[in-house]
Amino acid sequence: MCGCWHAGRVDRHELCVRFAAELWLFLPPRDRHADLRVPYDGTSSLGHVVESAGVPLPEVGSLLVDGRPVTPSYRPLTADLIRVLAVRRPQQVPSSRFVLDVHLGTLARRLRLVGVDVAYRNDLDDDALIGQANAEERVLLTQDRGLLRRRGLWLGAYVRGARPDDQFRDVLDRFAPPLAPWTRCTACNGVLSPVGKTEVEELLLPGTRRSYDTFARCLTCGHVYWHGAHGSHLDEIVDEASRIVAPHVS
Structure with a gap:
């Protein structure tokens, strides 16, 4: 389980995000672990938060908040349990x-x-x-x-x-x-x-x-x-x- 999800409290200026291991290559070496505290201004979309951490949205398969899928435009809350999953393989695309x-x-x-x-x-x-x-x-x-x-x-x-x-x-x-x-x-x-x-x-x-x-x-x-x-x-x-x-x- 994500450690920061069980810390009892998350700073109101941070989100706790769990990135799939397949996406860690986009993160700075110091941030390549299961739980990442990401700075948050309280108004940005989740898509913006993810890309600000270093992960391009085309590499994201789905975004989950408390286990339910959301779109990149979703505006998260500091209490949200956020998971960022990688694209599933083989990836279905309109044209090869x-x-x-x-x-x-x-x-x-x-x-x-x-x-x-x-x-x-x-x-x-x-x-x-x-x-x-x-x-x-x-x-x-x-x-x-x-x-x-x-x-x-x-x-x-x-x-x-x-x-x-x-x-x-x-x-x-x-x-x-x-x-x-x-x-x-x-x-x-x-x-x-x-x-x-x-x-x-x-x-x-x-x-x-x-x-x-x-x-x-x-x-x-x-x-x-x-x-x-x-x-x-x-x-x-x-x-x-x-x-x-x-x-x-x-």
Whole structure:
């Protein structure tokens, strides 16, 4: 049980909040424990209180007060027993389409490899990212907590992990998107289509022409693909993605 809930009295300028352990990474190290006393001005919404503590609202699955769900606009009382739960996995979203911020280029390519619809450019600022997410109904994936707090963003998610391998696993585990490996261009996100060798022969190096016969071409940018020497590593990435998503597929 939450210790501050049983202290007998909570200061009128504080709230006692229990954050789910999955959300502790957003809290300062000194505050990563079950019970947190959060400063309160007596008028702010619970959503504001949660974000002021460091937790972006898109990472919150539900807010409970005395065991009953409330909305972020709820204005808490110091006597409230508040719990902040993390998003349940797999998270249900209106569309398994994503846009990634400029720091997640490797993740974008890996998601495209397994057929996930991912928009990515390395020259977009925050306003442009939010605009694209909203206009195309894409989930914005980022490690920028401030970006997730922007009120104009329709839907976003924080990507956990410092390494691309960990980020890849996190996104697949969280959203369990439909997979269609080898169907998207890893460079531009366009759709790949099988193409005859004779149609792309002039684009190939001599060694590639001699060694391979099966090719695909991006219908958007024209990039040509084949299962080359690095194919075994890509196969491992695809196999891992299938293992992560499979338990969530009915």
